[in-house]
Amino acid sequence: MKFFLTILITSFTLLANAQNHENAKASITKMVLIKGGYYKPLFKKNGQSEREFVNSFYIDIHAVTNEQFLRFVKANPDWSRSKVKKIFADGSYLKDWQSDFNPGENVNPSAPVTYVSWFAAKAYCSWAGKRLPTMAEWELVAMAGKNSPGPNKDKKFNERLIRWYSAGLPQRLNKVMSGEKNYWGAYDMFGLIREWTFDFNTTNINGTAICGGGSAGATDLTNYPAFLRYGFNSCLSANSDLGNLGFRCAKDTK
Amino acid sequence: MKKYLLILPAAILLTGTVYFLAPGNNNSRKPDLIVKNTDAGNEVTKPNDDDCCKAITITEGGYTDMSVYLSNGKWADQNGNKADLGKFKNKNVVLAMFFASCQSACPVIVNDMKIIEKTIPENKINNYRFVLVSIDPERDTPRVLKNYARDHNLKSPNWTLLTGSKNDIMELAMMLGFKYSKNSSGGFTHTNLISFLNDKGEIIFQNDGLVVDMGSVSKTISKLN
Amino acid sequence: MKKLLNLKIFSIIILLSTATLISMVIIQGCEKNESMRGTEFAKLTYAPDVPSPIMRDHPTKVIVNLETKQVVGRLADGVEYPFWTFGGKVPGKFIRIKVGDLVEFHLHNSPTSTMPHNIDMHAVTGPGGGAPVSETLPGHSSVFSFRAERAGLFIYHCATQPVPLHIANGMYGLILVEPKDGLDPVDKEFYVMQSEFYTKDDYGTPGLQQFSMEKALAENPTYVVFNGSVGSLTNSNALQARVGDKIRMFVGNIGPNKISSFHIIGEIFDKVYDYGGKDVTQRNVQTVLIPAGGAVIVEFTVKVPGTYLLVDHSIFRAFNKGAIGMLKVSGEPNKEIFSGKQKDEIFTGSQAELNGGAIENDDSNVIVNNESTSEMNENDINSVIEKGKKVFSRTCIACHQANGKGLPGIFPPLEKSEFLNADKERAIGIVLNGKKGAVTVNGQIFNNVMPPQNLSDGEVAAVLTYVYHSFDNSKKVVKTNEVTKIRNK
Numbered sequence: 023m024k025f026f027l028t029i030l031i032t033s034f035t036l037l038a039n040a041q042n043h044e045n046a047k048a049s050i051t052k053m054v055l056i057k058g059g060y061y062k063p064l065f066k067k068n069g070q071s072e073r074e075f076v077n078s079f080y081i082d083i084h085a086v087t088n089e090q091f092l093r094f095v096k097a098n099p100d101w102s103r104s105k106v107k108k109i110f111a112d113g114s115y116l117k118d119w120q121s122d123f124n125p126g127e128n129v130n131p132s133a134p135v136t137y138v139s140w141f142a143a144k145a146y147c148s149w150a151g152k153r154l155p156t157m158a159e160w161e162l163v164a165m166a167g168k169n170s171p172g173p174n175k176d177k178k179f180n181e182r183l184i185r186w187y188s189a190g191l192p193q194r195l196n197k198v199m200s201g202e203k204n205y206w207g208a209y210d211m212f213g214l215i216r217e218w219t220f221d222f223n224t225t226n227i228n229g230t231a232i233c234g235g236g237s238a239g240a241t242d243l244t245n246y247p248a249f250l251r252y253g254f255n256s257c258l259s260a261n262s263d264l265g266n267l268g269f270r271c272a273k274d275t276k
Numbered sequence: 277m278k279k280y281l282l283i284l285p286a287a288i289l290l291t292g293t294v295y296f297l298a299p300g301n302n303n304s305r306k307p308d309l310i311v312k313n314t315d316a317g318n319e320v321t322k323p324n325d326d327d328c329c330k331a332i333t334i335t336e337g338g339y340t341d342m343s344v345y346l347s348n349g350k351w352a353d354q355n356g357n358k359a360d361l362g363k364f365k366n367k368n369v370v371l372a373m374f375f376a377s378c379q380s381a382c383p384v385i386v387n388d389m390k391i392i393e394k395t396i397p398e399n400k401i402n403n404y405r406f407v408l409v410s411i412d413p414e415r416d417t418p419r420v421l422k423n424y425a426r427d428h429n430l431k432s433p434n435w436t437l438l439t440g441s442k443n444d445i446m447e448l449a450m451m452l453g454f455k456y457s458k459n460s461s462g463g464f465t466h467t468n469l470i471s472f473l474n475d476k477g478e479i480i481f482q483n484d485g486l487v488v489d490m491g492s493v494s495k496t497i498s499k500l501n
Numbered sequence: 502m503k504k505l506l507n508l509k510i511f512s513i514i515i516l517l518s519t520a521t522l523i524s525m526v527i528i529q530g531c532e533k534n535e536s537m538r539g540t541e542f543a544k545l546t547y548a549p550d551v552p553s554p555i556m557r558d559h560p561t562k563v564i565v566n567l568e569t570k571q572v573v574g575r576l577a578d579g580v581e582y583p584f585w586t587f588g589g590k591v592p593g594k595f596i597r598i599k600v601g602d603l604v605e606f607h608l609h610n611s612p613t614s615t616m617p618h619n620i621d622m623h624a625v626t627g628p629g630g631g632a633p634v635s636e637t638l639p640g641h642s643s644v645f646s647f648r649a650e651r652a653g654l655f656i657y658h659c660a661t662q663p664v665p666l667h668i669a670n671g672m673y674g675l676i677l678v679e680p681k682d683g684l685d686p687v688d689k690e691f692y693v694m695q696s697e698f699y700t701k702d703d704y705g706t707p708g709l710q711q712f713s714m715e716k717a718l719a720e721n722p723t724y725v726v727f728n729g730s731v732g733s734l735t736n737s738n739a740l741q742a743r744v745g746d747k748i749r750m751f752v753g754n755i756g757p758n759k760i761s762s763f764h765i766i767g768e769i770f771d772k773v774y775d776y777g778g779k780d781v782t783q784r785n786v787q788t789v790l791i792p793a794g795g796a797v798i799v800e801f802t803v804k805v806p807g808t809y810l811l812v813d814h815s816i817f818r819a820f821n822k823g824a825i826g827m828l829k830v831s832g833e834p835n836k837e838i839f840s841g842k843q844k845d846e847i848f849t850g851s852q853a854e855l856n857g858g859a860i861e862n863d864d865s866n867v868i869v870n871n872e873s874t875s876e877m878n879e880n881d882i883n884s885v886i887e888k889g890k891k892v893f894s895r896t897c898i899a900c901h902q903a904n905g906k907g908l909p910g911i912f913p914p915l916e917k918s919e920f921l922n923a924d925k926e927r928a929i930g931i932v933l934n935g936k937k938g939a940v941t942v943n944g945q946i947f948n949n950v951m952p953p954q955n956l957s958d959g960e961v962a963a964v965l966t967y968v969y970h971s972f973d974n975s976k977k978v979v980k981t982n983e984v985t986k987i988r989n990k
Contacts, residue, residue, distance in 0.1 A: 108341040109451060114640055185711045188583040190571035191613040224457035246663045253662030257617040257636055260450035264639055266615045288519045
């Protein structure tokens, strides 16, 4: 009898762990190592040279999906739509989900989660044992081409970016990794969604308010996609929730 | 002759009276004209005032939906003690973010806060707490903060200086709308902001920049307990 | 004595009351116009329509609602472009207010937008024209207020980073601030906005186009259009008016790069408010300049029916890039002002040309200068041919061409001409007297008019000899006396 009970309890525990492990595994996106390098911010920071060095780090190969975010919400019900505090997310939080714990038919579970605020993104990454990438880190990954770490000087690349930025919000987002993989092995840095960064609000702190105009101090006046990106970031508040804005996580190397 | 002298002004008087009494020419105001936009594609909305005064849910701990104390950050004060922003619940808080080695702007901010401190009436001063949160956790250890408080004559318990983790600092900054970024020289570029929190931790007024808008500050102080 | 005193007092009272009355009237008159009262929702219109003139005589609070939206739309037949718009169309809606109005502006950004937008109105006197305070994220709205301090016609456009791209993709429109006493009444008002589009593919390439940074930087537009697309004001979309209509056009040019030379073919602008300002600055003008980011108001009265073309007179833009529109005017013709075509006549070149420029007037009765043949030696066939060639080059070449092949269907050839070779006397007669009616030359029928040639006998002989010795003909020789004989017949 004792023996039987022991077996039962042991197997239950193992199963439970395995389940947790499965859950945890599914929540944890595969990451790739980004080797440290220089990137050129659109707006030079005070007292800084035109190029900024970024240390090596790991980044998720794709954005966090609806499915993954659902696991997070289930484990942390305070982040469900009806419970989330107004200071952490505005009225559009998880707007496209059917209910608190059900994304519903209109949303592809493998598509990136959007209508999430910076606070929510940060909370998710902490829960997954990671963190949000800084703007510098994100730009370093994004500037890579298909076959080199970049900077991608291909004029056609800029044109394609403008084309993507020009389009309106699609009815349904594509699933992650349906786009291109770049040199580092990271997917969808462009063409799918915009992504939160840890310090998105630090573009040009003391310069002209670029949420609304102003290009003084820009390092490349023809890089319109960068202007669009930086301009977008400058207008965001940490609790903004938008349909084309999601996130992926990063991790230190040590 | 005199008779004729009277006729002219009398005539003017008569004309004037007729003019006044005639319809449409009197002093009464026309009714306000409100024309509704009938264009189908145009969303017509009333001016939005629902950002104010909406019913807020009170959570455990007595914090409202908009309380900064929801942030759960783990801080240490200038005496090396663990601190939680929630300890300021029930007090009115005047808060700014800074760093100790800041030479130019932060001393002005601290001074501004001292000026504000002086304007608070005697009988209310105990309800106030002045909080400085460092954005430079690497260099601004509790010891450094203690020295800073001493050098600038910032006495406990009225004044609290805090240091914390990078994550918590950024989260607080995001809640306040404060922007900062590290320079290559180790210093920081940052905005200048003094925030007023009520006894529930809600931001009720913010002074943007280095110059204090004393009018608005006085109004805010009069609204607080 | 008492009576006199009473009269004096009475008259003083009357005078005082009159004075008071008069001053009250004056004050009231001023006040009536200056005080702001009431609230209105602005009626906005899509181009080419203009909201009706403002009838009130006092400033008011005006609430304006405008939505920014990203919309794929028609740029030309079969050509689509991903527009960024105010109100879902390019150009944005026309806003009409009065000087002194307090405008409460609500800018909404559609939840389907993928970036923030704002508005800079050139009618606003304040930082950024309102842009920094109207920056709006998708699914949000911004509200700000301004007082219209100056009357005039002003551009508005989005000023979000990068500003040139937001403008180039279609985010612009016009706002009219009427002066205190309004504008003079007219029969028709129209809203026209010129703008450029820069696409990777060439003009007319079908499909969804994309913005070309290269062309925009080089200031080389693919499309230059009125009201957001090719053909927006042509054929069935043409502006309509009647003979006698006094017309006012509010014309804007946003660029983003080019200056416009606005002209209406067949009309003259009676009044021009240069730069969209408050005053009439010119009268009777054919073409006005509209700077990029500027506007103009023009007024004219149409007196003759027909189709009038609106163009940017940098004319390749009108014909090859789309900068053309139509104003169709219907009604009774006015032959005195414009008769229409009265006659169609043949013209084969001026007489001065035929006479080698020796005679300056065009009088065909003038005797030809004989110098060219005076040195001709009839016995030397080569000198005759040489002289004849000279005559041919002045006279016959215009129609029969240097190679003698003529113009198919119009002027008969002289080359291998059976008609010519068959009858020398007939040929002489034709050169002297001309020819009307149908002739068959080398199997082709020609039915045109050849005028009589104003040549001397010697010249006729020489030129015919030259023709017979050229173009594969029968090498006949024509003598001067032969010509004289036929001339005297």
